[in-house]
Amino acid sequence: xxxxxxxxxxxxxxxxxxxxxxxxxxxxxxxxxxxxxxxxxxxxxxxxxxxxxxxxxxxxxxxxxxxxxxxxxxxxxxxxxxxxxxxxxxxxxxxxxxxxxxxxxxxxxxxxxxxxxxxxxxxxxxxxxxxxxxxxxxxxxxxxxxxxxxxxxxxxxxxxxxxxxxxxxxxxxxxxxxxxxxxxxxxxxxxxxxxxxxxxxxxxxxxxxxxxxxxxxxxxxxxxxxxxxxxxxxxxxxxxxxxxxxxxxxxxxxxxxxxxxxxxxxxxxxxxxxxxxxxxxxxxxxxxxxxxxxxxxxxxxxxxxxxxxxxxxxxxxxxxxxxxxxxxxxxxxxxxxxxxxxxxxx
Ligand SMILES: Cc1cc2nc3c(=O)[nH]c(=O)nc-3n(C[C@H](O)[C@H](O)[C@H](O)COP(=O)(O)O)c2cc1C
Numbered sequence: 001x002x003x004x005x006x007x008x009x010x011x012x013x014x015x016x017x018x019x020x021x022x023x024x025x026x027x028x029x030x031x032x033x034x035x036x037x038x039x040x041x042x043x044x045x046x047x048x049x050x051x052x053x054x055x056x057x058x059x060x061x062x063x064x065x066x067x068x069x070x071x072x073x074x075x076x077x078x079x080x081x082x083x084x085x086x087x088x089x090x091x092x093x094x095x096x097x098x099x100x101x102x103x104x105x106x107x108x109x110x111x112x113x114x115x116x117x118x119x120x121x122x123x124x125x126x127x128x129x130x131x132x133x134x135x136x137x138x139x140x141x142x143x144x145x146x147x148x149x150x151x152x153x154x155x156x157x158x159x160x161x162x163x164x165x166x167x168x169x170x171x172x173x174x175x176x177x178x179x180x181x182x183x184x185x186x187x188x189x190x191x192x193x194x195x196x197x198x199x200x201x202x203x204x205x206x207x208x209x210x211x212x213x214x215x216x217x218x219x220x221x222x223x224x225x226x227x228x229x230x231x232x233x234x235x236x237x238x239x240x241x242x243x244x245x246x247x248x249x250x251x252x253x254x255x256x257x258x259x260x261x262x263x264x265x266x267x268x269x270x271x272x273x274x275x276x277x278x279x280x281x282x283x284x285x286x287x288x289x290x291x292x293x294x295x296x297x298x299x300x301x302x303x304x305x306x307x308x309x310x311x312x313x314x315x316x317x318x319x320x321x322x323x324x325x326x327x328x329x330x331x332x333x334x335x336x337x338x339x340x341x342x343x344x345x346x
Pocket of ligand 1: 205309
């Protein structure tokens with residue numbers, strides 16, 4: 001798939017609103033690879049979005065799934081939710097598998113060019129089913145160990161998600177005890193993966209310009225995957241409060257406060273108030289859903305999960321297709337500039 005793209009630019013799947021058929025189709029039509037996010041959607045809603053994307057474009061696109069995790073015992077998060085509930089009304093904390101089996105069945109019946117998976121690795125059997133349907137399988141990884149598991153399961157492409165990335169970390173198992181070690185940055189992870197595996201690597205995290213795309217291509221990536229850079233495009237379904245916050249120069253932070261899974265978002269009061277939120281996904285995601293929806297509706301950025309990568313101030317309001325074309329041209333210029341630098345034999 002990657003070899004067939006006119007430009008090595010991949011639209012990151014962005015569940016929870018930003019991902020739309022219009023955004024996906026615009027990126028694929030411009031010569032990149034658009035992705036539809038399937039996270040939080042039931043299989044029938046995903047089927048409708050795939051059908052709508054097919055109406056908008058005849059170009060290939062991908063669909064991204066959340067691999068299911070395991071339920072967390074309520075006693076692990078009860079105190080945290082009681083603390084949050086002192087200030088906000090909460091929904092019911094519950095576990096589900098994000099309709100995994102039904103979505104896999106949908107995608108094997110009505111295949112798309114690429115199925116990517118985050119939050120874990122599909123089994124070798126599941127990968128084989130997707131391959132038999134004609135899809136490539138990409139798996140998001142954050143470490144060399146995860147890359148080895150993905151390659152073993154038959155993944156065609158590794159999506160290297162660096163620490164800079166906006167949104168949830170794709171880590172297979174989210175363990176607070178691992179927080180003491182810094183997560184690998186995009187460039188470090190990319191170098192480690194190209195040294196350790198023979199699979200093509202798509203680099204993600206903090207990439208917002210043609211120069212940064214050029215950097216990861218030079219470091220061995222087959223393509224760059226950008227999320228935050230597309231959040232302000234007209235075709236994205238990004239909430240107004242989120243869109244408006246992106247150009248503001250505030251730092252991003254990693255947090256479990258909103259969802260119970262580690263994610264990077266713009267620093268706001270809710271994140272600062274809950275630095276020790278436990279790992280319990282999707283239970284905490286469901287519990288905080290009403291407070292996030294209310295804050296979005298009120299335009300209150302202090303209680304919304306404003307997922308964003310570290311280069312968020314560079315996100316522009318250009319139409320997505322134009323953004324792909326500009327990024328492509330800037331990538332070429334940056335690569336030419338790099339080649340023109342004098343490097344003497346030493
Ligand atoms: C708003 C938002 C939602 C995201 N949702 C998903 C998702 O549904 N599935 C997924 O694999 N990655 C998701 N990500 C992570 C992206 O795939 C990617 O790793 C990240 O956007 C790259 O970093 P960048 O935002 O700095 O470009 C999301 C990121 C953002 C910003």
